[in-house]
Each structure stands twice: as structure tokens, then as C-alpha cells.
Amino acid sequence: MSLELKHVQITRKGQALFAPICLNIFPGETATVMGASGCGKSTLLSAICGSLSREFRLKGEILLKGHSINPVPMERRNIGILFQDDLLFPHMSIGSNLAFALPPGMPRYLRDEKVKHALGQAGLEGFEDRDPATLSGGQRSRASLLRTLLARPKALLLDEPFSRLDHGLKGQIREFVFDQVKKMNIPALLVTHDPGDMAEGPLIDLTTHR
Amino acid sequence: MPLTRKQHERLANVVTFTPHMRPGNPPKARADLPDQADQGISSGTGMGTFLLLFPGSVFFTFLVTVGAGLWGTWLPSLGYLPAMGKTTLTLHPWTELFNHPAIGGAVRSTLVSGWGTALGAFLLSGLLFAMNYGSRTWGVMEKMLAPILSVPHAAFAIGLSFLISPGGWLVRMVSPGLTGVDLPPAWVIPKDPQGLSLMIALVLKETPFMILVMAGALQQIDYNATMAVGRSLGYRPAQVRLKILLPQLFPHMRLSLYAVIAYSLSVVDMSMILGPTTPPTLPVLVVQWFNDPMLETRLMGAAGATLLLGMVLGSLLLAYILEKAIIRCFEWRVANGRRETLLSPMTPVGRTLLMGGMTVFTLTMVILVIWSFTWQWPFPEVLPAQWSFRFWEKSIHDLGSPMGTTLITGLAATMAGLVLTIGCLEYEATLSKTIAINRYKKCMSIIYLPLLLPQVAFIFGVQMLLTWFHLDASATGLIWSHLIFVLPYIFLTLGSVYRSFDRRIMTTATLLCGSPMKAFLKVKLPMLLRPILFSFAVGISVSVAQYIPTLFIGAGRFSTITTEVVALASGSDRRVAAVYALYQQLIPMGVYLLAIFVPKLMFINRKRMQR
Incomplete structure (x- = not known):
């Protein structure tokens, strides 16, 4: 179930953004890629999840559970991603936002139950019918993480998900995220510019990684 | 790159304490500057009162025109038309309507x-x-x-x-x-x-x-x-x-x-x-x-x-x-x-x-062009047997008056529409409370009524209203009636871009040149030139396409390209109809091209102004 980067490098107009990266992330572990803004760390994440824009080229191989996912379109990769912004769909209730991520083919009562259960786990009991806009920042980022996890991803990417949170909230959400990664036993990759965000797993510093 | 808030505040401070600032500037305003900058207020209360004239007159014009238009249609439908000596209310027109074989x-x-x-x-x-x-x-x-x-x-x-x-x-x-x-x-x-x-x-x-x-x-x-x-x-x-x-x-x-x-x-x-x-x-x-x-x-x-x-x-x-x-x-x-x-x-x-x-x-455009140059075109042939410029040549003699009416009406209605729209949007920009803005927007939504009502359901009444003002069959009446349909489209196309204009730019500009009007003319208008010209083009094309207002308010005294086109379409000569249809198409097309290329040329060395 591991996520493996084999000599992964991204080029733009023939210029490499960073030296080739080799990284093996085991299930339940969160690796960190550090670097200042503009060093290409978010681009690396979009390459892994499959949304690399056309101006960039990907070299090397990305393996999920030992299979190369380079040619697989984004929607079939089964990789969850959490952004800086919560990106909850503003026109749907919290419940619908979460149900949207559940796999198809479940009767409605079961979907409702799963959503309820997930909300309970994150301290958001009874939030099914709430408008995302009425939630606090911390509640929104927890809901956003729940939505990502309900899709049962085989790996999780974290694109500076804590950078918009207040200092006090940061630690709490961080712990919640790493806990969930361990519980689901999936590999996770965090990119950040803030050394305080760092996870316990392997670390690559792109500023020195030239 | 728009200034960040910090940069802008710093700039505001610098300007506030610049020594060469004219002594006439009231010191109170200077003391208020950081606060004003925060709320993005660019003009004093006097400006706001002046600007209130725009939404006021727009609201009143639309209320009166549409209201009188509807009443002036409803009352005749009940048999009441004093101008023609009918003063008793009756359901007779309705029974006649429902008994009509065509209904x-x-x-x-x-x-x-x-x-x-x-x-x-x-x-x-x-x-x-x-x-x-x-x-x-x-x-x-x-x-x-x-x-x-x-x-x-x-x-x-x-x-x-x-x-x-x-x-x-x-x-x-x-x-x-x-x-x-x-x-x-x-x-x-x-x-x-x-x-x-x-x-x-x-x-x-x-x-x-x-x-x-x-x-x-x-x-x-x-x-x-x-x-x-x-x-x-x-x-x-x-x-x-x-x-x-x-x-x-x-x-x-x-x-x-x-x-x-x-x-x-x-x-x-x-x-x-x-x-x-x-x-x-x-x-x-x-x-x-x-x-x-x-x-x-x-x-x-x-x-x-x-x-x-x-x-x-x-x-x-x-x-x-x-x-x-x-x-x-x-x-x-x-x-x-x-x-x-x-x-x-x-x-x-x-x-x-x-x-x-x-x-x-x-294909519809190509076939119009082909027919306009046709002399003879027997049926199963794919292309005309004989070509000719004759219908274009002939049209130039007959075209003058309808073309002139079309252009003058279109330009006048669109310019009026633009000035009124910009005035209304500027007034909106002086409002700082969200509640006030929302209430204002709700009031102004009256301008969309003409788009949501059938033209024929109130144009008869508008005609009555204009007769009362002795404006029927006059150029003013015609332009007025076009304005009612042009203005909502200008508002629709200009509104969102205009509202998203960064207020801090206006604050900075006003602070630098000392006059909100100057800042508006020298900074805001040029920066918004592209969307303004685009809504200008939209306004012209809406006006050019008007048929019902020209027919009713013009009362047969004014013909535009569009009334000519509709009249010719039912005629038997496809070649003449094609020529006039192309004229009708040419005006908006030309204006759209202007709207695209004028800003491109004016700001040829300004990358951010090229979108």
C-alpha cells in the first residue's frame, strides 16, 4: 500500500524545478516536502494526483501499491488531496458535501448513517444540514478532511492544509489529520513552507535539494 | 499589480503628510484618511448627493414608463380609452378576444x-x-x-x-x-x-x-x-x-x-x-x-x-x-x-x-452574402447563375434615412444608457454598508422589468404616455423607448466588472490628484475602457435590433434598418432582403470590432490592459 516516487522530476520549458526525488512512503506514515513558495512543491503534488497543467512535464515514475500511476487520469488514481482552502462546495449542505465523496451503490439510509458517523468522529455531531459558510475555520477544515477520507483514498496529499489556520487551532487539526492517516493506514505526503507543520515521517527539503 | 492594502495605506500616509499639499484641503479630511481608505470611500457626501440623481432618475423613468405602459394597456383592454372617446368599462374586448377564431x-x-x-x-x-x-x-x-x-x-x-x-x-x-x-x-x-x-x-x-x-x-x-x-x-x-x-x-x-x-x-x-x-x-x-x-x-x-x-x-x-x-x-x-x-x-x-x-x-451569413450579389439563381443550382452588384448599388440611394435614424437612435440611447448606468454604479460605490447596497440593488432591479415583460404588453401604453407629453412620433420619444430596452443590457454587461473594480486604486488616485472627478476621468474610466466599450457595443446592437418600439413609438414616421428588414423579409425579392439584412448585421459587427480593437491599440504597450 505504499506510495513511491522514483526519480521524480518536473520540468518547465526544459528547465527542472528541482533535482530528481526518490521517496518511499509507507502506509500510516506522513512524509514532508519542505520548501519556500515557488520552489515547485505544489506542482509536485499536482503531478502525483494527476492535475499537472500542460506547461509542465513529469519525469520519473510514481507508484501506488507497486503500480505506476503515471498514465492514469486523475479521477481513477484514488488519491485524496487536501488544499489550503477547505473548498467545500458552497451550495451544498455539510452532509451532502460528505455524501458526495462516498462510493456509489449504497442505499440512502446507509449513506446518511456513514455521514453521521464520520461527523461524530470529528466532533461535528448534527452538522448534516449546516451551510458550510456558517462553520468556523477549524470545523470547515475538519469537514473537508472527512470528505477527502470518505472517498477511501489509497494515499493522501496535503497541500499546506494548516497554513490558513490560527495558531491554536493548527496543532489540533494537525493531530487530527495524522491520526486519521494512521487509522486508515494509508501513505500521506505533506508539503509546507513552515517547519512547524512537519510530520514525523521522511523529510525532503527542496531548498537544499538541488 | 494592484497595491496591497499595506502598500496602499503606506502610500495614503505619505500623501497625507506631503508638504506641498494645497493648504485649501480641509485638515479634518486628512485626519480621517486612514479610516476613509479602509472603507474605500472615495468621495465626500456632496458627491453622493449629486450621484443620487442618476439612480433617482433611472428609477423614476422606469417606474413611470413601465407602470404607465401597463396601465395604458390594461385600461383599453377593459374598453377604457378616453383619447378615442371610450370611457365605459366593459369586458367586451375580452369576450371578443376569446371568441376570435385565431386565438x-x-x-x-x-x-x-x-x-x-x-x-x-x-x-x-x-x-x-x-x-x-x-x-x-x-x-x-x-x-x-x-x-x-x-x-x-x-x-x-x-x-x-x-x-x-x-x-x-x-x-x-x-x-x-x-x-x-x-x-x-x-x-x-x-x-x-x-x-x-x-x-x-x-x-x-x-x-x-x-x-x-x-x-x-x-x-x-x-x-x-x-x-x-x-x-x-x-x-x-x-x-x-x-x-x-x-x-x-x-x-x-x-x-x-x-x-x-x-x-x-x-x-x-x-x-x-x-x-x-x-x-x-x-x-x-x-x-x-x-x-x-x-x-x-x-x-x-x-x-x-x-x-x-x-x-x-x-x-x-x-x-x-x-x-x-x-x-x-x-x-x-x-x-x-x-x-x-x-x-x-x-x-x-x-x-x-x-x-x-x-x-x-x-452558413446563414454566407447565404446572405451570396443572395445579396445574386442576379439570377434558378432552383436546383447550388450557386447563382448570374451575379450582380445592382442591389447593393440601388440600396445606397434608399438607405440614407433609415440608416441615419438607426445610428442616431442607437448612439443617443446607448450614450444615455451608459452615462446613467455609470452614474448608478458610482452611487452604489459610495455606499459602504452591505445592507444599504443590497437594498439599493433591490430597488434598482426595476430596470430588468422591460426584459421580463412582453414588449407588446406595455408599448401601447407607453405610446399613450408619450402622446400625453406630445412626444409621440418624435425623435425624443423614439430614443426614450429604445433606452428602456438598452439600459438593462448595459447594466447587465457592465455591472459585475464595474463593481469588482479595486476601490483602493480610486482612493490612491484621489489622494494623488486631489479631486475625485479627476481621478474618475483619468484613472477609473480609462482602466474600465474595455468593458465600457463592450457594453457600448451591446447597447448599440440591442437598439439596432428593436422592432416593436420603433414601430409603435415611431408611429410610421421613423423607419430603421430593422423595420425595413422585417418589411422586406415578407416581400418576394430575396436579393433586396439579403442586402438589408447584411446592413442590419454590419452595424453591431462594426461596433463590436471597435470595442475589441480600440482598447488593444490604446494600451498596446500595457500588458495588464490586454486582459
Whole structure:
């Protein structure tokens, strides 16, 4: 179930953004890629999840559970991603936002139950019918993480998900995220510019990684 | 790069304490500066009072015109028309209306073409977006949108009838090879009694409009982020657009959809060219009755116009109920987790539809050009046997007066519309409380009424009103009536860009030059030149396309290119009709080109001004 980067490098107009990266992330572990803004760390994440824009080229191989996912379109990769912004769909209730991520083919009562259960786990009991806009920042980022996890991803990417949170909230959400990664036993990759965000797993510093 | 708030505040401080500042500047204002900057207030209270004149006069004009227009139609429908010596209220016009032999067929074809158009344009724009957005075909289509939308309805209708009629280009292309016919077949197309050719033409014309509105609304949503979230949850791109983006886009499209419903139920010029004839659609019938020499028939016309108003309002209500019902039905289904969609395998169908639509538009233009240069064109031939410039040459002698009227009316109405719109938006910019802005916007939504009501349902009353002011059949009256329809479109196209203008730029500019007016003229207007010119082009093309106001308010004394085109379309000479249809097309096309290239040339060395 591991996520493996084999000599992964991204080029733009023939210029490499960073030296080739080799990284093996085991299930339940969160690796960190550090670097200042503009060093290409978010681009690396979009390459892994499959949304690399056309101006960039990907070299090397990305393996999920030992299979190369380079040619697989984004929607079939089964990789969850959490952004800086919560990106909850503003026109749907919290419940619908979460149900949207559940796999198809479940009767409605079961979907409702799963959503309820997930909300309970994150301290958001009874939030099914709430408008995302009425939630606090911390509640929104927890809901956003729940939505990502309900899709049962085989790996999780974290694109500076804590950078918009207040200092006090940061630690709490961080712990919640790493806990969930361990519980689901999936590999996770965090990119950040803030050394305080760092996870316990392997670390690559792109500023020195030239 | 707009200044960040910090930079701007620093700049404000620097300016505040600049020694060479004129001593006349009140020190109080200086002390207030940081606060003012925070709220983005760029003008004092005196300016606000002056600016209040704009929304005030717009509100009053629209209230009076539409209100008097409606009353001036309702009362005659009850037999009350003092100008003609009728002062007793009676239901006689209504009984006459419902006993008229044409009414059933007219109402039926109106509803079929109107509802068919609204549903067709709405579903088609939504599905085309879901299936094609981001593809190369979609990119080509977006480039073609402005020219497509600039085609006046009448010119498009004539081009389309040259294409699909029995002796039209499409039949010629396959005859006699495929069809084996030497004479045009005896189809009743266009002008079929069901109103289907009218419906098809309207769908073709209104779908691009809905797509334009959708493209505008899309700028308010972070498309790429939404796409990334949706796809990372396992949804196909088409499914993300269908399930997540369209529901978010719809609220921005509602007003335009309602305008399409109202328009397609009450369109007159296009219906006279492509619609059924015996009986025609209800709006055409109403116009015929209004122009009847018999007073009783005119009163029945007023009743018919009011019936049409009821049909439109009922349809809008139905659309609203349908929307609620659909939301109830699909709210849960959106979150049912189905990742696959029938749309994905249907992508080639979507591409074909999109290409087909663009091809039809191109062909209608090409066939107009061909007919305008034709001398002789016997039936099954694909191209004319003899070409000629004669009809263009001849048209130049007859063209002067209608062309002049068209241009003067269009320019006057559009300039007035632009000044009023900018004035209203500037007043809005002086409001700082969200509640006040919302209340103001609610009040100003009165300007959209003319788009949501059938023109024939109140133009008769407007004519009465202008007669009362002795402005009927005058240039002022004509421009006034055009302004009522031009202004809402200018507001629609300019509003969102104007509102999103960064207030801090105006604050900075005002602080630097010391006068809000100067800052407005030297900084804001030039920066907004592109959107202003674009709404100018929209205004001109809306004015050029007006048929009903010119017909009624001009009272036969004014003819524009459009009234000429509609009159010629029913004539037998396709060549003359083609020439005039092209003239009608030329004006908006030219103005759109100006709107695109003038800012490009003016700001040729300014990368950020090139979008």
C-alpha cells in the first residue's frame, strides 16, 4: 500500500524545478516536502494526483501499491488531496458535501448513517444540514478532511492544509489529520513552507535539494 | 499589480503628510484618511448627493414608463380609452378576444415555440457546457460568441429561412442528386403552423446567449480548484461540471433564463419571418390588431397583449416552481456517489452539436452574402447563375434615412444608457454598508422589468404616455423607448466588472490628484475602457435590433434598418432582403470590432490592459 516516487522530476520549458526525488512512503506514515513558495512543491503534488497543467512535464515514475500511476487520469488514481482552502462546495449542505465523496451503490439510509458517523468522529455531531459558510475555520477544515477520507483514498496529499489556520487551532487539526492517516493506514505526503507543520515521517527539503 | 492594502495605506500616509499639499484641503479630511481608505470611500457626501440623481432618475423613468405602459394597456383592454372617446368599462374586448377564431392556434404556437425555446436553450447550454468545456471546440466557440451574438434576430431569421426553406440552400445542395427534384418541394417550412421552425431558430439564437451568461458566471467560481476536488474524489470531468458546477452557476443564470422565456414567448420580428401565418403567434396577432383601423379591434389587441403578459408571468412562475421541484428531486441524487455519467461517452455527440451550431451560423451569413450579389439563381443550382452588384448599388440611394435614424437612435440611447448606468454604479460605490447596497440593488432591479415583460404588453401604453407629453412620433420619444430596452443590457454587461473594480486604486488616485472627478476621468474610466466599450457595443446592437418600439413609438414616421428588414423579409425579392439584412448585421459587427480593437491599440504597450 505504499506510495513511491522514483526519480521524480518536473520540468518547465526544459528547465527542472528541482533535482530528481526518490521517496518511499509507507502506509500510516506522513512524509514532508519542505520548501519556500515557488520552489515547485505544489506542482509536485499536482503531478502525483494527476492535475499537472500542460506547461509542465513529469519525469520519473510514481507508484501506488507497486503500480505506476503515471498514465492514469486523475479521477481513477484514488488519491485524496487536501488544499489550503477547505473548498467545500458552497451550495451544498455539510452532509451532502460528505455524501458526495462516498462510493456509489449504497442505499440512502446507509449513506446518511456513514455521514453521521464520520461527523461524530470529528466532533461535528448534527452538522448534516449546516451551510458550510456558517462553520468556523477549524470545523470547515475538519469537514473537508472527512470528505477527502470518505472517498477511501489509497494515499493522501496535503497541500499546506494548516497554513490558513490560527495558531491554536493548527496543532489540533494537525493531530487530527495524522491520526486519521494512521487509522486508515494509508501513505500521506505533506508539503509546507513552515517547519512547524512537519510530520514525523521522511523529510525532503527542496531548498537544499538541488 | 494592484497595491496591497499595506502598500496602499503606506502610500495614503505619505500623501497625507506631503508638504506641498494645497493648504485649501480641509485638515479634518486628512485626519480621517486612514479610516476613509479602509472603507474605500472615495468621495465626500456632496458627491453622493449629486450621484443620487442618476439612480433617482433611472428609477423614476422606469417606474413611470413601465407602470404607465401597463396601465395604458390594461385600461383599453377593459374598453377604457378616453383619447378615442371610450370611457365605459366593459369586458367586451375580452369576450371578443376569446371568441376570435385565431386565438386558439395563436396561443398554442406561441406556447410551443416559447417553451420549446426556453427549455431547449437552457438544457442545450448546460449539456454543451458539461460535455465540451475546456475542449478545443469550446475554445473556438467562445471566440465566435461575440460575432454570433451580434447577429440581429431579424437578419439571422432571414438567413436561416434562405437555408431551410424548400427552395433554400440546403435543399439545393442535395438536389437533384439526392432528392431527384427539379422544383422546390411543397413543404410549409419555415412558417410551419406548429411554430417549429421559429422554435429552432430561437433555440439557435438563445443558446449562445445562455452560454455567454454562463461563461460570465464561471468567473465567479474557482473552476480549477473545484475540478481538482471533484476529480480527486473520483468524478469524471463532465460529471463534476454537471453535478457541482452547473448547480452553482444556475443562480447567476436565472435572470437571463427568465429573459429568454419572456423574449421567446413574445418575439415579433422573428416570428413574422419564420413563424406560422394563419394564425400567426399571439404577439404578432396583437401587433396586427393594434394597427387595425377599427377601434374595437385595437381594444381587443390590448386584451390580447394583456393575455400574453399573463402567459409570460405564468411561465415565469412555472419556471420558478420547476426549479424548486428539480432541486428537491435531485438534491439527494447529486450526492448519491455515482461517478460515471452518460455524458462522458456522449462527448462526440456534444462536439458534433457544437460544431453543427457554429456551422449553421456561418452558413446563414454566407447565404446572405451570396443572395445579396445574386442576379439570377434558378432552383436546383447550388450557386447563382448570374451575379450582380445592382442591389447593393440601388440600396445606397434608399438607405440614407433609415440608416441615419438607426445610428442616431442607437448612439443617443446607448450614450444615455451608459452615462446613467455609470452614474448608478458610482452611487452604489459610495455606499459602504452591505445592507444599504443590497437594498439599493433591490430597488434598482426595476430596470430588468422591460426584459421580463412582453414588449407588446406595455408599448401601447407607453405610446399613450408619450402622446400625453406630445412626444409621440418624435425623435425624443423614439430614443426614450429604445433606452428602456438598452439600459438593462448595459447594466447587465457592465455591472459585475464595474463593481469588482479595486476601490483602493480610486482612493490612491484621489489622494494623488486631489479631486475625485479627476481621478474618475483619468484613472477609473480609462482602466474600465474595455468593458465600457463592450457594453457600448451591446447597447448599440440591442437598439439596432428593436422592432416593436420603433414601430409603435415611431408611429410610421421613423423607419430603421430593422423595420425595413422585417418589411422586406415578407416581400418576394430575396436579393433586396439579403442586402438589408447584411446592413442590419454590419452595424453591431462594426461596433463590436471597435470595442475589441480600440482598447488593444490604446494600451498596446500595457500588458495588464490586454486582459
